[in-house]
Amino acid sequence: MSPQITLATALRVLSQLRRDPRTIAMLVIVPCVLVALLRYVFNGQPETFQRVGVPMVGIFPLVSMFLVTSIAMLRERTSGTLERLMTMPLAKLDLLAGYALAFAVVAVIQAATVSGVAIGLLDLHVAGSTALVVALAVLNALLGMALGLFLSAFAATEFQAVQFMPAFLLPQLLLCGILAPRDSMSDALRWLSDVLPMTYAYDALSRVAAGDGLGEVAVDVAVLVAAALASLALGAATLRRRTA
Numbered sequence: 001m002s003p004q005i006t007l008a009t010a011l012r013v014l015s016q017l018r019r020d021p022r023t024i025a026m027l028v029i030v031p032c033v034l035v036a037l038l039r040y041v042f043n044g045q046p047e048t049f050q051r052v053g054v055p056m057v058g059i060f061p062l063v064s065m066f067l068v069t070s071i072a073m074l075r076e077r078t079s080g081t082l083e084r085l086m087t088m089p090l091a092k093l094d095l096l097a098g099y100a101l102a103f104a105v106v107a108v109i110q111a112a113t114v115s116g117v118a119i120g121l122l123d124l125h126v127a128g129s130t131a132l133v134v135a136l137a138v139l140n141a142l143l144g145m146a147l148g149l150f151l152s153a154f155a156a157t158e159f160q161a162v163q164f165m166p167a168f169l170l171p172q173l174l175l176c177g178i179l180a181p182r183d184s185m186s187d188a189l190r191w192l193s194d195v196l197p198m199t200y201a202y203d204a205l206s207r208v209a210a211g212d213g214l215g216e217v218a219v220d221v222a223v224l225v226a227a228a229l230a231s232l233a234l235g236a237a238t239l240r241r242r243t244a
Helices: 003-018 021-041 046-078 081-086 092-121 130-154 158-175 187-193 197-209 218-238
Strands: none
Touching (some): 130 158, 130 197, 158 187, 158 197
């Protein structure tokens, strides 16, 4: 693995994103709009917004990053760019690490913007550390990026890539505990939720919102990091090097 190649890949991806204002809007502006919409949906129930607002600050970036990353990688695959890159002397990890680095920069901007809007403008109160909320939002965005890179291998068209969002993310949203406590679910659903990464994303953010610190959410953070790394590793496994 070469740091120079990884950096060059990251700069190429960032350059492409810079020339695509619609994607930037999808990544930065849309999550802010969704958080604001959530705030006014519960305008007469401020306690509900306080309960679900902080978790959604992390979940909205996860969803948007998943969608954009899966489509971006699919375009690389279907346009032949990925195949041409793989004929060059670069490791699979160079390619994926470059994508991860580029979207990590975007994730920091995205998470900081969404958190700033929610906490600074929409009066979302956090009993714990605001910095930890931002850090968890970044981690969730990176997880969405890693999942998008991996699952893009199973889509042949952009429409199929979009279909992965309701098929893969919506069940996690339903089972993570944001709509109903996991303890009230059937045993089968609770066991299923135990292996879904969004469960730990929601749990960590809700704990911080209630005042817990890093020590109390360390297990959740470890699971999220492991899920992101596993997704990147599986994504590397789906890359096929072809030669003429």
